[in-house]
Amino acid sequence: MSTWSAVASAAPRDRMRGERAERAEQLDASGVETPESPFGVTVDVAVLTVRHGQLAALLVERKYEPFRFRWALPGGFVRVDEELEDAARRELAEETGLVLGPKRSPRGVPSHLEQLRTYGAPDRDPRRRVVSVGYLAMIADVPRPEAGSDAATARYWAASDLCLPRLGQRRGTKLAFDHAEILADAVERARAKLEYTTLATAFVDETFTLGELRRVYEVVWGEELHEANFRRKLLSTPGFVEPTGTTAPTDGRPAQLFRNGGATTLHPPILRG
Template sequence: MRPLGAQVKESDGVEASWVTVDLAIFTVRDERLMVLLVERGVEPFLGRPALPGGYVRKRETLREGALRELREEAGIDGDGLHLEQLGAYGDPGRDPRGRVVTVAYLALGPDLPVPVGGTDARCAYWAEVSEFAGGAQGLSFDHEVILADALEEVRRKLEHTPVATAFCEEPFTLSGLRAVYEAVWGQRLDPSNFRRKVLNTPGFVEPTGERSTPLTGRPAVLYRRGGASVLSPPLLRGTGRVPEPAELR
């Protein structure tokens, strides 16, 4: 192994690399799963949609860089979000400017505000995930891959952790929590089965002792997130699903 600080030569097959951060930020608005996108204001991919992100500065940690880019490119304070590292992406050619390794972050929040574009982003906006999942519309760089990985990670986490509550403003109702699962999983769930599974999972949610006061209908029990970090048993996709009409024929 080469000593730390030793000079690296191009003949060694090693090239200088840059480090960036990209963010896949999800929220649920009007019972639809949305992802934060920016319209690039500079080359490469001028005018194309992309996940927010950019280069990490010299004295920043990766997390600090991710939070700064979120503030600069979208005007959103990420300190209150569920934020975790998703993975690293470094395929040669992913960035036409040279060898760039990006560390992607996954962020979740409840009905986040309208973003405001800044720095090298012309504008920032919420887009329905279904419009971009599967490569239906092209994102810049390899952001379609990052988005697909982030979406699957969120879907998996909803099965095994109480992270769905990160999409909910506290206190929340069980119907509001179910709407999160339906938006993220893309399937309708049977309300009775969902309620039973949630309430039978220790530490998932806990009642606040209060009820909602809707304009119409009966008041609903209000809940907050419980103390569990893992759901046991897990709430698996495909269980408690409401069959589509075509399946009943």
């Protein structure tokens, strides 16, 4: 088949690669001294939340070149003995003061962190080769810490104000590096995950009304949902939500409060238009 077509010509060429390639192969898949070494490895965290009826992302203003004064995702270098996810949590805390809950608490704290994908275009940093592991965090809209924080330059931006590029495109905006692309991927991932997981609950408080949860879906997806059917769908999905027995006041009739049930994935998913 065509997939194998280049084999005949590739094999002889490979054999002529010479000694340098031979030596690199001995060290393959993690050699000690290779010419391919001078990589920087960073993490960048796209923190999404729902604020004031809009999907929003947490950004920090850069203090130094390149992209000085431009807005960027919180992130930075991974330490040599550090797990990637730990690096993401640490950088997020250092640059924004935001400390995410533990990895997996029994009932699920209203915060979620997952790996998005890795961005490694050779020219994504103007100075040297840096490969960045992108992370997506979804958190409830909790008030920012007022004072005493070292994260004075961190703030939320409405996703719609950032002119994010379409999927797969590189062309940026006001954001530093390729962070607009990362953020666009994060938004797309979040949209998709609401369909087949219970992660919408990461965007609300530990207890919440079904109205609040529905508004999360509406804001993230940008479309209205039928209230009555949404309610039925959620209540009929085992483990999605669990009543607390308490109620919360609203502009109308008080609403029952729920918390996250044990479920994480949805079979079948909730479908959007």
